[in-house]
Amino acid sequence: MLRTSLAVLAGKAARAASRLRGGGSALPGLVVETVDPRFLTHALAHLPRGVVVVTGTNGKTTTTKMLVAILREHGLTVFTNPTGSNFTRGVISSMLAEIPLSGRLRADIAVLELDEAHALKFAAAVKPTHSLLLNVARDQLDRFAEIDHTAKLLADLAEQTTTGVVLNIDDSFVSRIADRVRDGVKVTYFGVDPSIADRLPELQEADVRFEDDFIPPQPTDADGLLKPHDERSFEVRFGHNELVGPMVLKQRGLAAMINATAATATARVLLSKSFRALDAVAALERVEPPFGRGEVIDADGQPLELVLVKNPAGFTVALSTYGNAPVTTMVAINDNYADGRDVSWLYDVSFESLRDKGVALTSGVRAYDMALRLKYDDVAVTEVEPDLGVGLERFLTAYRSEPKRIFCTYTAMMALRRTLAARYGLANFGEEPA
Amino acid sequence: MSADNGHIETASKGRIKVVHIYPREMSIYGDLGNTRALASRLRWHGYEPVVHQHHPGNDFPTDAHLVLGGGGQDSGQARVENDLAHNAEALRALAADSTPMLMICGMYQLFGNAFITVEGERLPGIGILDVTTQGNAKRMIGPVVLRTAFGDVVGYENHSGSTQLAPGQQPFGTVRSGMGNNGADGTEGAVTGNVFGSYLHGPLLPANPSFADALIKMAVERALGEPFLPGRIDDEIADQARTRQVRRLVRR
Numbered sequence: 001m002l003r004t005s006l007a008v009l010a011g012k013a014a015r016a017a018s019r020l021r022g023g024g025s026a027l028p029g030l031v032v033e034t035v036d037p038r039f040l041t042h043a044l045a046h047l048p049r050g051v052v053v054v055t056g057t058n059g060k061t062t063t064t065k066m067l068v069a070i071l072r073e074h075g076l077t078v079f080t081n082p083t084g085s086n087f088t089r090g091v092i093s094s095m096l097a098e099i100p101l102s103g104r105l106r107a108d109i110a111v112l113e114l115d116e117a118h119a120l121k122f123a124a125a126v127k128p129t130h131s132l133l134l135n136v137a138r139d140q141l142d143r144f145a146e147i148d149h150t151a152k153l154l155a156d157l158a159e160q161t162t163t164g165v166v167l168n169i170d171d172s173f174v175s176r177i178a179d180r181v182r183d184g185v186k187v188t189y190f191g192v193d194p195s196i197a198d199r200l201p202e203l204q205e206a207d208v209r210f211e212d213d214f215i216p217p218q219p220t221d222a223d224g225l226l227k228p229h230d231e232r233s234f235e236v237r238f239g240h241n242e243l244v245g246p247m248v249l250k251q252r253g254l255a256a257m258i259n260a261t262a263a264t265a266t267a268r269v270l271l272s273k274s275f276r277a278l279d280a281v282a283a284l285e286r287v288e289p290p291f292g293r294g295e296v297i298d299a300d301g302q303p304l305e306l307v308l309v310k311n312p313a314g315f316t317v318a319l320s321t322y323g324n325a326p327v328t329t330m331v332a333i334n335d336n337y338a339d340g341r342d343v344s345w346l347y348d349v350s351f352e353s354l355r356d357k358g359v360a361l362t363s364g365v366r367a368y369d370m371a372l373r374l375k376y377d378d379v380a381v382t383e384v385e386p387d388l389g390v391g392l393e394r395f396l397t398a399y400r401s402e403p404k405r406i407f408c409t410y411t412a413m414m415a416l417r418r419t420l421a422a423r424y425g426l427a428n429f430g431e432e433p434a
Numbered sequence: 435m436s437a438d439n440g441h442i443e444t445a446s447k448g449r450i451k452v453v454h455i456y457p458r459e460m461s462i463y464g465d466l467g468n469t470r471a472l473a474s475r476l477r478w479h480g481y482e483p484v485v486h487q488h489h490p491g492n493d494f495p496t497d498a499h500l501v502l503g504g505g506g507q508d509s510g511q512a513r514v515e516n517d518l519a520h521n522a523e524a525l526r527a528l529a530a531d532s533t534p535m536l537m538i539c540g541m542y543q544l545f546g547n548a549f550i551t552v553e554g555e556r557l558p559g560i561g562i563l564d565v566t567t568q569g570n571a572k573r574m575i576g577p578v579v580l581r582t583a584f585g586d587v588v589g590y591e592n593h594s595g596s597t598q599l600a601p602g603q604q605p606f607g608t609v610r611s612g613m614g615n616n617g618a619d620g621t622e623g624a625v626t627g628n629v630f631g632s633y634l635h636g637p638l639l640p641a642n643p644s645f646a647d648a649l650i651k652m653a654v655e656r657a658l659g660e661p662f663l664p665g666r667i668d669d670e671i672a673d674q675a676r677t678r679q680v681r682r683l684v685r686r
Contacts, residue, residue, distance in 0.1 A: 342590040344635040347467030368675035
């Protein structure tokens with residue numbers, strides 16, 4: 001107990017110091033872990049409504065935000081980790097502002113977005129009561145090495161989960177995890193309604209998946225299925241009688257709709273009889289796109305969309321989401337650790353939808369590699385400028401009177417958004433309204 | 435020159451058949467980009483590319499002019515083993531007949547004599563390249579710069595196998611930055627006749643056009659029995675992409 005209080009004090013001090021320096025979010029978490037290795041267990045294990053882990057390759061941030069919004073709309077006090085801090089130290093750091101010296105977080109429930117590898121590390125400290133497993137796609141293979149390995153990480157997490165897991169019924173890597181959960185752990189699914197099964201390729205890559213003898217599970221009345229009405233409006237169906245919706249999200253695209261479906265199915269498991277469809281819809285319709293995930297910035301009176309791309313599936317989804325509304329486009333590719341150091345994956349994305357309009361500018365450390373990739377898809381590139389600051393300035397001034405869109409990798413997005421925040425008076429990372 | 439499905443081509447210098455072996459099972463790191471690059475460059479040079487995908491369960495096309503293979507996961511390698519054994523003779527015959535081939539990562543290993551797993555199990559390869567690969571617990575991951583007969587070559591390696599060249603086996607290049615075949619002897623890849631093996635993804639060919647054109651030259655001269663007549667291609671962007679990586683990675 002004393003050790004925990006010491007850890008809280010040391011962590012709060014480190015947090016204050018690193019905020020003064022404008023530093024990153026991991027250091028205070030590291031201090032706390034060093035003083036009290038069991039800090040996370042103390043902080044979270046007693047929460048009355050449990051600990052929910054959200055993981056998978058794509059959609060973690062958006063889905064977590066949606067699930068938190070639904071739970072808060074139902075009156076729960078929810079602890080969650082802010083965008084991007086999806087490693088255990090980031091989670092600890094994010095607790096330090098509000099945690100009392102007892103080291104026990106005051107909340108009904110925790111909903112945490114965790115990186116696939118760190119989700120297991122987290123589970124070693126705190127067994128999640130619930131896990132929401134979104135999908136498996138190729139992402140940063142330099143870190144996870146193989147997609148089979150990523151699938152195994154999710155299965156291991158499911159095994160550690162004590163009460164309920166929510167699985168993607170359409171992703172065979174995820175739905176087959178149902179066989180791996182402990183006895184007594186409830187399995188619920190989310191997915192797309194059979195009537196739009198032909199749109200699944202928009203959500204996942206086909207070329208790394210094989211025909212095999214796996215038979216997908218049949219959805220039951222407890223499972224949530226996405227049924228779109230048109231490009232923007234959709235509902236989530238549970239069996240024949242229960243509907244959540246229709247609703248329209250602020251974030252565009254099928255990927256955002258399936259994330260809302262996952263969040264709705266999970267909220268329904270967590271809230272059981274107290275789940276209210278109208279409250280879920282109200283909450284989901286108010287959720288703003290997270291920073292850089294289809295966020296729209298007012299740039300000199302014209303919309304500027306910032307779209308994070310991390311892997312072939314994500315880039316493919318982003319292009320199909322925005323492809324029917326071509327605007328002046330910039331692509332910014334960095335190859336730092338958080339971006340994935342290998343840019344080979346750009347060759348697993350088809351850029352043909354950009355061909356008519358072309359790309360105004362490529363930027364980032366690998367600006368020339370991106371321009372080269374586009375050249376091989378016969379997409380014209382007007383300009384290549386590796387320096388992100390110079391590139392952004394040129395893009396904003398040369399196309400001042402046009403709607404614009406920037407596709408960018410993680411660290412490029414962070415850098416661009418910092419500049420945009422200063423220029424247009426936006427909130428900064430860490431200050432994002434929940 | 436040819437009318438294909440009613441589509442009239444402008445005068446082509448000749449038709450070149452590019453075969454990508456196991457595109458589903460063995461192309462997880464963007465290696466299909468090599469096929470895309472060769473098809474585009476053949477077109478830009480004035481030739482007519484025909485791309486054929488070879489999937490397990492079919493006979494390998496013996497009229498191939500250029501053969502490409504990529505990297506896969508262990509599960510992908512398991513899925514192609516039987517087909518590779520079935521078509522080994524056809525591939526060895528094409529290799530002996532000077533057909534240019536480029537095998538990356540997992541397919542490079544399978545073109546060697548054997549892959550020996552961490553547990554000591556010996557999985558036979560088809561023995562076109564005189565190399566043997568030992569499985570490791572640790573992966574060799576990161577950007578690479580090589581010195582090769584085609585100039586500096588850049589790419590990205592991501593392999594757990596450690597490959598040894600048999601005495602007399604030529605490497606594809608020597609390592610200027612990165613690990614290469616085994617992280618110890620400074621070699622990367624292997625070349626026998628017109629068959630090249632390498633660990634480099636990136637994918638390898640788009641950013642290294644002089645190597646891509648060397649493969650095209652071999653394919654054209656063997657297929658058409660006449661000298662390769664290159665077109666004019668502006669490779670400024672590829673050259674920038676490559677030389678910037680070399681500058682970042684190689685300490686002088």
